[in-house]
Amino acid sequence: MLTTYRKAINEALAEEILRDENVVIIGEEVAQYNGAYKVTEGLWERFGDKRVVDAPISEAGFIGMGIGASMLGIRPVMELMFWSFAYVAWDQIINNAGQCRYMSGGLLNCPIVIRGPANGGTNVGATHSHTPENFIANTPGLKVVCPATAYDAKGLMKMAIRDNDPVCVMENTLLYGESWEVPEEEYVIPLGVADIKREGKDVTLIAHGRAVLTALKAAEILEAEHGIYAEVLDLRSIRPLDEEAILRSVAKTHRAVLVDENKPFCGVSAQIAATIQEKIFDELDAPVQRVNSLDAPAIYSPALERIQLPTPERVIQKVLDIC
């Protein structure tokens, strides 16, 4: 059934609340307001005060609280209205969610999910457009997934909630309203499994999150206008990472262009490019190319932010450079 990305996540949350009495949704405006982006719509009415909780504007406090509660077996699903706001809770996320299991020699674990949108493109300015998946993935102890479709969002969200380690789910406000096929019956998608969103033979476009759609659009045009068959690989999960799938596809096409809404310096695509050249250097017929957000803070101007994010045009240009 055609379902929006928003609704798919909403269903995942509802199903997991029903499945496990320890799952609780906590965040700003998630309950009575139905969520700033309506992702939690109807959950408070349906499940009540205990399972869906409105929090004050204290991200460090309530995320830290969720981490502490998770040590005692609660499975909090924390909403960040924007992932950008994680920066006021950064120490709690990196050190308490990420390091406590290790520092205790494995005596505890933190089955917490921290979710919310992390994207540019809606002209909300530099402070609201951060995409910290590269920061999170840099941190052993944490996991991070970036679903690109409604189907993936639902399956990965359910898996993230069942995972016994801290998982960061990075969504996208530009995708909430988009629809994809989502089956009636229950399903989950394991973390760490990439997905070939389009088969191809000439070049591999590797992306995550909304950049996957940019890559797919570029692939269409490449085939129609240039007769180039691009394979589009959706990482889905950044850590754990499906390195095998990456290497398998590039070993087949011998060319790779990475599409990544991260800023370039040490963005996720830097890690993928470094890995490809290190592990299958001899398979490469051309250097791995990267298409990232233009390297400046997110600009407000609607006319310009559009071109600051990766565009199909820029992806196509990179492909033509190496094909």
Add this chain to the structure above:
Amino acid sequence: MLTTYRKAINEALAEEILRDENVVIIGEEVAQYNGAYKVTEGLWERFGDKRVVDAPISEAGFIGMGIGASMLGIRPVMELMFWSFAYVAWDQIINNAGQCRYMSGGLLNCPIVIRGPANGGTNVGATHSHTPENFIANTPGLKVVCPATAYDAKGLMKMAIRDNDPVCVMENTLLYGESWEVPEEEYVIPLGVADIKREGKDVTLIAHGRAVLTALKAAEILEAEHGIYAEVLDLRSIRPLDEEAILRSVAKTHRAVLVDENKPFCGVSAQIAATIQEKIFDELDAPVQRVNSLDAPAIYSPALERIQLPTPERVIQKVLDIC
């Protein structure tokens, strides 16, 4: 004259306090206590309460305060006892120091320096051993330098204080007590200029911070025991980055091994490797190799943390793999 890394920074601070009445040192224990690592030793006695200020344990508060003061022309040099503590002030550093100039269309600038040690290796555990130079360098609007010697530390610190943009200086507690030649006469080192610490022809070892010493040790052994002449390039500054120097050296040696105390995923070495293969692919006789800290939270155990950080042995192995 032989001077410790600690003393070199201390001199840089003293000289800049004397040069510019707007330079003020602020941080925990920097004044009456002389600094947790004695970097500010004697400054409070010499310059008094106005120029050297002890702060409560409120990093977000006092670093944000320094950023605000810098907008009015004060040039605060903020000490973080450990760079790891930046995570409780992360929003202030990334958003207020990093984005305000842009969001104001250039109407303001933040001439602030944030400095302190960022390193593992002293068994202080996972929460105290973060190396966020990759996070900072990912953020347009911020600058970051990682001096490896006393000479570089002094010259870069003075330049950072005179720079009109926010500069993060990442030091190393393992280097504070080490000595290098430092001239009597005043000098500064521009940001964005790498330094060849050892000439070579067979392979380029690229590093920053203490990893430069690891690379130099490896280079010695490679020459002595394997007849391999490794060039050691010290990045010194991560953003701005001396890309030309990197490409020039690798174009000469045709091989590169990156030595980097960052965790591997999206560490600085990922960016450098991606850049090298992208820009001088045809010059490479072998894939770019990376040696990072072993990918787990910093372990306490003195016996094991030693091997968690890059070692000359691991660098040598990588070099032998490709030479």
Add this chain to the structure above:
Amino acid sequence: MTATQEKPVVEAADFAKAAINAKLTKKEKIRFLREMFRIRRFEQTALKYYQAGGSMGGFLHLYIGQEAVAVGTVSLMGKNDHVITAYRDHGHALAVGMGMNECMAELFGKATGCSKGKGGSMHFFAPDKNYWGGHGIVAGQTPLGLGLAYALKYKGLKGCCMCFLGDGAVNQGVYHESLNLAALWKLPVIYIIENNQYSMGTSLERSSAVKNSLAERAEGYGIAWDIANGEDLYEVRAKTWNAIRRAHDESLPTVLEVDTYRYYGHSVADANAKKYRSADEIERYKTDHDPLRLWQDLLIAEGVLTAEAADQLDAEVKEEAAAAGQFAIDSEQPLPQSIFEDVYWEVDNKTDAGQTGRHFFGE
């Protein structure tokens, strides 16, 4: 409970007699009315364009209903007094004297905007008018305001920083860190809590545990605090003036909580604007507590101006707002290369530092 229920009921008249108000000229009183009209008409015009679609993106947080707070407090600013606020920043921006043109153009993301189209609604800046923005992260501006006060004291200037925040922002830890630092170091900062009783859809009761008021938390730091009725310009000025004198004369901080109300949703995107508040509540504020109407009636009663003169003034302001809309429409879009400008001062100023090493990556 909201602070309102706690504070002693006082006659506006008392505050009219306060020295700082008693000496006001007719001209000044009329200017305050004009400033409040400017804020309201500017935002109503912006709202019209926002709803029409196509010209603006992102958020638009309207200040309408709270005008007396910005106009009253800013009216007391001297040469070395500074202002910084959050994302609901149009009122303060216009009050410090920014032109409607550059403000409207900023909303349109145009090159002629006060921030060259880079900041948008949440990020108006005018350092030349001692106005430091415009900040999107809740309470993120509270240590910046402290820093502006620190700089003034460091330079030996007799001034202060008025740092505005919302009733929901008081629960960000950095605000408390700032309070401790302000008291410990005796910094001339005034935290003005614009208590409009809601943080997005959450009422104060549901977000803050208090003894009697939000301002009272200052007590724990030994900081002076007060509560003001934000619908009365005289009261806002009188109580703000006490804080400014404390800052100027004793270099001491103050927390001033001002009760006010926003008529529109949290932002224009707020779909529930009328769900978490009763229509009656909103109506009651508009009819009985509107700061513009109250001030206008007061001036007419004082014989400062006639109803006709007031309408005339409003008409002028409406024209100014309409013209600003046209200015924004006619303005150029910023150029693509401007994306890389205003990131680094050294690069923008083509200094050696700005030209040494690579500053930007990727394309």
Add this chain to the structure above:
Amino acid sequence: MTATQEKPVVEAADFAKAAINAKLTKKEKIRFLREMFRIRRFEQTALKYYQAGGSMGGFLHLYIGQEAVAVGTVSLMGKNDHVITAYRDHGHALAVGMGMNECMAELFGKATGCSKGKGGSMHFFAPDKNYWGGHGIVAGQTPLGLGLAYALKYKGLKGCCMCFLGDGAVNQGVYHESLNLAALWKLPVIYIIENNQYSMGTSLERSSAVKNSLAERAEGYGIAWDIANGEDLYEVRAKTWNAIRRAHDESLPTVLEVDTYRYYGHSVADANAKKYRSADEIERYKTDHDPLRLWQDLLIAEGVLTAEAADQLDAEVKEEAAAAGQFAIDSEQPLPQSIFEDVYWEVDNKTDAGQTGRHFFGE
């Protein structure tokens, strides 16, 4: 000013009569003495090895002088009461019943350590004893403690979390965010401020602006608070018990400030330990305010035990500590591959999730 100067002077005797103390058996009173001796002798032994060099790295923050706080508060713990603290954590760890062996081995970074040598001095954990560490980031544990209380309430268990923090930690914003959440959501958390008057080399006066005390800041959130004399085990127990009852019976938070003193430097690395405090001050505390001596004398006066019995007890504890040192020395170093263990639960437990995709990078 320090809270000490403010708090009403009370007779220790009063607290001895408090119900919670009156019902103490001789055996229990002697156990408290033993627990305090265990902390002191354990740390003195650790210090000896640290100073000898070669066996330990990193920091070593000694609790000596503050023993009555950990022992007194922990002595009141029931089945569903939990504890979490900062990096000065040896006292609480031993008080909850952790063995000296695994604690000493942790300091040596050995595989037999309570955290397998991965956490070190600052990170002792024993979840099986309701002890959640051991946290290195100042105040970072304050929202975790809140979360433990949240979990208890969520599960409908009658319990509480005692969350310890220092006098310097109160100036971290997250502590204030936690106070607001605790009051707003009525969570059974007890914040116990161990006020030893210094944060590293900074006296309370130089770090915190207060009205009368640090605990009093709780007032602004409508949270109950109290101040206790940490040298008196009876008083610590009596006032902690009030807080525990408030948590158990009303599910309400408390802030309890306990005046105490550390004899050694901030950490063993504290070169200035005697610079920022006068030798007299330190001496005065050791001679007139030592919680161990005071408790021992009290028990002797009460006829609970003889001086000889006390010495005998101390001798036993010294042996226990010496044996722990030997245990640590004899223990194996952790294996290199253990670096990659205890990072992810799913990997450690070899689940499908733990074996899907790559979890570790680089070599």
